[in-house]
Amino acid sequence: MRTVLAVVALLVTAGCLGAGAPATDSPEQTPADGFPPGVTADGVENATALLDAHSSVLADPGYTFRVAVASDRTENGSYTGRTKGDEFRLNAEFGRDDGTLAVDTWANDSVVLTRVAHGDETQFDQRERHDGAAEPWTAQLERVLAAGDFEVTDRYVEDGRTVLALDANRTRPTHDGAYQSYRAHAVVDLDGRVHELNTTTEAESESGSWTRALDFELTTVGVDSVERPEWGDSAAATLDASVELDSTDELIELEHQAGEPLPAGTTVELTHDGETHTLTFEESLDVGERAYVAYPADGSAPVLSLEEPSGNFERIEGSYEVSVTGPDGASILNAAFAVETAGAGTTAA
Known part of the structure; x- marks a missing residue:
């Protein structure tokens, strides 16, 4: 958050001596007693x-x-x-x-x-x-x-x-x-x-x-102010949202945890086994709600649902990359995870 950038404060003081006035040395100051808080x-x-x-x-x-x-x-x-x-x-x-x-x-x-x-x-x-x-x-x-x-x-x-x-x-x-x-x-x-x-x-x-x-x-x-940058409007126009990624045996879950609702038009890009699919929200997702992604058991393209889906789906295993992007192009989530099946158990990494 590294070539060192420095903000250097140059404090210049000026004083006037009367003509012919002798220079005098200031007495050395004695440090005060006491300690800072903590x-x-x-x-x-x-x-x-x-x-x-x-x-x-x-x-x-x-x-x-x-x-x-x-x-x-x-x-x-x-x-x-x-x-x-x-x-x-x-x-x-x-x-x-x-x-x-x-x-x-x-x-x-x-x-x-x-x-x-x-x-x-x-x-x-x-x-x-x-x-x-x-x-x-x-x-x-x-x-x-x-x-x-x-x-x-x-x-x-x-x-x-x-x-x-x-x-x-x-x-x-x-x-x-x-x-x-x-x-x-x-x-x-x-x-x-x-x-x-x-x-x-x-x-x-x-x-x-x-x-x-x-x-x-x-x-x-001592500073006069902290000015809002000229690019502030561009940043303020992006979507403010926090999405958490999770998975079950058959579902990839996206939980909207904080910020603004994810509007219709938000996209989910999912990469698995060398194939990438882009899915689009047809409705908005409010804070506290979840969206679900599942791979149908018949091998067809994955589906996105705002309700927990039912049916036959492929098991979630292997490696996945998931990104969520707002309609304005702002990145909301970029994540990757892997699930390995060992015997009867499943371990997520």
């Missing part, structure tokens, strides 16, 4: 409280930031963000073997709009923003801070503000086993603003160990 003399005790304070104190003035992520397993990339109140804008770039993937996201208190560009293809999407949902970058920072066994290693004044340096060279006991190695450094002020967070972790998986580095920087405090 932090004590023993280190980070409550990462959630610290990040809640971070978000609260920055909500009104707004801020910009950058995040860079590098890994030897996944796509590397970076994103810059701008947020004020309930609105935010994220611009992300990921380096891939087949070119750069650019993801631009804008959100207010009710909707999230996204534009994804890769090569010659551009896709738009909209989804509902749920109450209480954490900003994606804040949730990421919270996971990192909660995992590390941070200690307060320094207290000093920077730009007129007392800040604490927090360092961790291991995980907290509750996260033992999650990482083979863990190193992190954070800079926070007494109000809870996280100015920097840098981590390098190594984890183990079935295919071997892998490393990941994350660098967060608070680049500017």
